[in-house]
Amino acid sequence: MRRGSIVRITIYGVIAGTLASLVAVLVPWLPTSASEEMDRIEFTFWFTTVICIGIFAIVAAAIAYSVLKFRAADDDERDGPPIHGHTGLEIVWTAIPAVLVTAISVVSAVVLAKNDDVGANPLRIAVTAQQFAWRFEYPDETTSGSLVLPIDQPVKLTLRSLDVIHSFWVPEFGQKSDAVPGIETTLVITPTRIGSYSLLCTELCGLGHATMRAQVQVVDRADYEAFLERAASGDGAPAGADDGEAVFATAGCGGCHAFEPAGTDAAVGPSLDEIDGDEAFIRESIVDPNAVLAQGYQGGVMPNTYDKSLTDEQLDALVQYLSDGQGGN
Amino acid sequence: MTELVHSAYDSHHAPAVPPPRGLARLRAPGYLRAAWTTLLFWAFGFGLVAFFRWLAHYDPVVDWTIVTVVAFLTLAPLGFLTGIGAFDYWAYYVSGRPTRPEDHSSHGATSWKDYFRVNTDHKVIGVQYLVTTFFFFVIGGLMAMIFRAELAKPDLQFVDTQTFNGLISEHAALMIFLFIIPAFAGLANFAVPLMLGAPDMAFPRLNALSFWLLPIAGLMFLAAFLVPGGAFATGWTSYAPLASDQPLGQVFFNMGVQWAGASSIMTALNFLVTIITMRAPGMTFWRMPLLVWANFTTSLLVVIATPFIAGSQFFVMFDRIMHTNFFRVDEGGYALGYQHIFWFYSHPAVYIMMLPGFGIISEVIAVFSRKPIFGYRLMALSLMGILVLGFSVWAHHMFVAGMAPWLRVPMMVTSMIIAVPTGIKIFSWLATMWEGRIHLRTPMLFALGFLSMFVLGGLSGIFLASVPIDIAASDTYFIVAHIHYVLFGGSVFTIFAGVYYWFPKMTGRMYNERLGKLHFWLTFIGFNGTFFPMHWVGLQGMPRRVSDYSEQFGNWNMVVSLFSFLLGASTIIFFYNVIQSWHRGPIAPGNPWRALTLEWQVSSPPPVFNFDEIPQVVAGPYEYGIPGARHAVLNGGHAPVVADAVHEEARR
Amino acid sequence: MSAHAGSSHSVGHGPPIANQSSRVSASVLGMFLFIASEAMLFGAFFTAYFFVRVVNPEAQSWPLEPFHLPVFVAGVNTAILVTSSFTMHWALQSVKRGNRAGLQAGLVLTLLMGLAFLLTQMLEYARIGFNPGDGAFGTIFFGLTGLHGAHVFVGLTLLAVATVRAFRGHYTPEHHHGVEIPGIYWHFVDVMWIVVYATIYLI
């Protein structure tokens, strides 16, 4: 292999790589960061991207150069030079990638260690996932269906699941973890930007998976305290209170059912605006969904865990709410 | 030497048996017999279930879930195999009757009908594999077209959520278990014995059986659409505990995987034995073509890893039908166990879906660059390196799964290191092309397409191997992009390259070069348009496996869907080209590519028993550019100057 | 590596003689590879065992209260199975030496001991007092022993075929793959049981 051509292709590769990098930097690949952890992830991402663009540029340049330069005419029956190898070159292209991936690994490991570190005094919030709803429990034991976080405060989330595997992800926070039945997992987030975000479930967990979302708000300290107060006193945020509407929202019924008073329009299960039955029937339909199947629907779809996950008061409130809402008023 | 191979030559042809008539047709192997044996076995399974449940005082005596598993998904397929005659030889053996090894009536094909019978000729089986797998490719692809149409806009338009989840799961299951893995097995079935200078595989009847398990697995997957509750809908990964409580369709996945898995284990075993025991004289390991090396390593992976997916699916199924507690947490089960066991197969499986492709590319690039493979030994060793490393990285699919945190960094490091042997291969291919005389025929175009696209896919794999990035990107469309860059841009491109490359050898006719090139370019454009934007969409926040997504991704998904239709349409050209050329393409010469490997030294298509005499191998398989160099001597010719000396000389 | 293989008399009639490029015979190698894959299937079950008993933070007691494992009976059963490996070996040695009576006796003894093992295990199942649904313990117990039992059944089927053929005089000192291969499988089943017994009953 001639030295000159290698130099040439390296130069082409560097030029192509620089151009590609410039273009790449202009595309907002990642959502605007809203947490310290995401900042670090972004750093890792760009570190890796630069290396990878370089490699791709070299490979692409080599292919393009060969095709343009060494292309033979169709009727050319000659062979190329019988080169079988070159030990030096082989060592080079074993060693350089090895060094590069080591670099990526080291950076990643450091970032991982930092992202897992909550510091001394985190805010602890317990997250419970179930088909198809999220519930958050704050240190003072108030619960809510939406997540409210104070800015610049490291938070340690502990995730649990009541049925199947779900996954907690807020794109702007970067961090993600599955909620696994039988295991408690944790996640560290330090929000840095006030705003409203979406929590998405990213692990296929059944029919309501796509709509298993919750609202996340990053607020300043004062608003956070205010929120807790409101939540504890029961208005605004759904506590374990007898507020049927709130239970409906936190239990995730709207992920599958249309119900006008709650403003939901999902169509996995039957519409709850016109239930053909009394309160006892409604109660049974929630606690033991497979006992009587609604016409045209299959068993085994609606979760059968509500008798465990809802308290009696909540259930009463829910049934009340549903029967009040009959006739779509 | 084996009884099987031994006996194949020491007697003469069996007398031609007249085709059976009348009632005898019900007893002769074939579809007619299969009809009643299938029914019989089914009834037996039904009776078995009913009898045991009656014995144990279970109520009701007929539980359709269990009947489905035992009678429909296990015994009826066995009945079918018995009927078409896949077990005849062994049945003779077991019953102590004389076997008829000298009977070659099930070898070779004289009419298209022979392709629908149990055939023991590896070349026929190879074609059977390819036709079957492309059939399932079309079905799996059409499913993608349906759900891409659904995904073109946010909210639900055409299908409900259950159907959507069913479609993506079937799409992936068919593509992986009935297209990529067996398509490689098909190509290798055709090429490997020829390349080794062997008359057939080591166990021709086992080979036939392996093939016939495939349509069973495929139809089983498809049949899931017909049962109440619809097809299995938990993704191809089918995580417990979700999968344990799904509608009945889920067991069709559990069992379909067993049939496909059994097929691939038996094929792999057959390849290994063939490669170890049936190489032509002079064919040392270091003279084997890289396709053979690739299938050797792949087969090792299959034999060792596949039982793990069998286990994982059994566990899920048992949890459902026998009320066991492998993954039921409130009874002491451990939910994450499923993922460990599943990925211990399914990560190696991604190399099962790539290494044979590496082999194909090595053949194609050497031939169309007219140069020896650069660094042949390191090419073979890097395959082995990937094989070993491949077993140590499974948990990179579980970085966010809640597994033991200490496992993450080691798994990240091993995953990263896989870039090194893979990189060696990429750079060696580039160096092989360097200063060569490159002929851009269709197989070469696909090889180059592979080279560029697979590197992109591999690099996105590096992003995912980095734990912090994976934490952000896991379970989003970024993963979907990675999957398709490596599986479509990687595996499917190599399969296309392989099909075009061996098409003349398989059919005896040339394909249409212009249509081939058109196919490549449309596929290349459609492919990038479909899958490249997914990287961005995913990082921005679109999860995978959703039928409904946030408005902000609407435009890009529309673009993706439109390109995906172009990608689908480009496949029509391929099928047109293949079918048309198979009928009326120009007759192919024995060696249209002027290649050195053995399969090109015989006629196109090859004789029924491949070689009149076993060839004598005298040098490496890629000695292009050395005047007078040959890989092997056929039909008792004289051995020319052995090129190995030149080999050392040139290695500077 | 053997010299030039094949002879022209086969041209057009049958396949050329394949070159035998390794000393190990194809069917024996095939059986070993099959066993490797079977061992991995057991590996999957042992992995499940490992997760349930070791990794699971909520692991239950082993054996699950209030059940007991019949360690002694299973121990006797182990002895039976181990002995059958020796009779199997004897059968193979006999056929190699051309001793037909030894072959037949060895096979029949192996078969009988295998059957005894399977029967004992079935009785054990019937009396053990718990079932696969009793905690993950019951699941793993029946999973591993059941998987092994299925292998004993397959092994016995192979042995039965070999025995029938032995009585029909199908084996010679030169050609006895039909005994050797089921034998290899049987030894595997045997070794596997020792591991299963140790992990389930003893540890």
Ligand code: HEA
């Ligand atoms: C053909 C199939 C195939 C192949 C070959 C690969 C190859 C690789 N894959 Fe991929 N992967 C899949 C198929 C495949 N993958 C599938 C199907 C999934 C999803 C499963 C699911 O959840 O449904 C997946 C998911 C997946 C994940 C999990 C993501 C998640 O779910 O969160 C990860 C994480 O580490 C990963 C990593 C890698 C790596 C590191 C490689 C490496 O082997 C890549 C090595 C190659 C290169 C790097 C390019 C060439 C090298 C060079 C040019 C040298 C220089 C390079 C450097 C210095 C970086 N893959």
Ligand code: HEA
């Ligand atoms: C080898 C594997 C393989 C192949 C070839 C493909 C091919 C394609 N895949 Fe697939 N895919 C997977 C493996 C593969 N996929 C896997 C493993 C998953 C993960 C599943 C999971 O989450 O569990 C996945 C998931 C997946 C998703 C994500 C689903 C989700 O998470 O919600 C999407 C979305 O766009 C997609 C699209 C496509 C498209 C458009 C093609 C196209 O390339 C298909 C093109 C082919 C055809 C269309 C058929 C032939 C065409 C004709 C006969 C012409 C006639 C048709 C028309 C003109 C319309 N695939």
Ligand code: CUA
């Ligand atoms: Cu919960 Cu997806």
Ligand SMILES: [Cu+2]
């Ligand atoms: Cu992987």
